[in-house]
Amino acid sequence: MPTIKILPHPELCPQGTEVRAPAGTSVCEALLENGVAIEHACDMSCACTTCHVIVRDGFDSLGELDETEEDLLDRAWGLEPQSRLSCQAILSQQDITIEIPRYTINHARENH
Template sequence: MPAITVLPHPEICPQGATIHAPTGTSLCEALLDHDIEIEHACEMSCACTTCHVIVRQGYESLNEPSEEEEDMLDKAWGLEPQSRLSCQARLGTRDVTIEIPRYTINHARERH
């Protein structure tokens, strides 16, 4: 089972974390399953950018982004070349390291 290393985020994961999830699991599902409450305003339907993450290591282990995901990412705050929507990025067989950006464009944050 690949490991996901989450770099520290002041609100969502202050100490950072290392979690494990089965191959094929979306990053968003894996984070939520381990009580890392990443925003996901569209309920993981690729209709917003609140679950945006930056893949610092292991990008090539994830599935290829779809055209729909790439179009949505254009709207993400703090977009970088290694950005992905965590609801669409599925784990491969190798470990990944991700950073959750400090801000999102969600104007009405809700607790799920």
């Protein structure tokens, strides 16, 4: 079962944390199931960019980006070459390290 290392985020996990999830799980689902309240305004339907993460280690182990995700990522705040939408990034057997950007394109945080 792979481990997701989450780098410190001032609101969601100030100390950083690590969570484990089965391969085949999206990064977003894994975070939510383990108490990391990442935004996901579109309920993980790949229609927004609020669950944007930057994969600092293990990027190539995640499922491939499709055209819809690539198009949406162009709108993400703080886009980097290793950016993914966590609702579309599917875990394999490899551990990954992610950073959750400080901001999203939302003006108000959704209460999920």
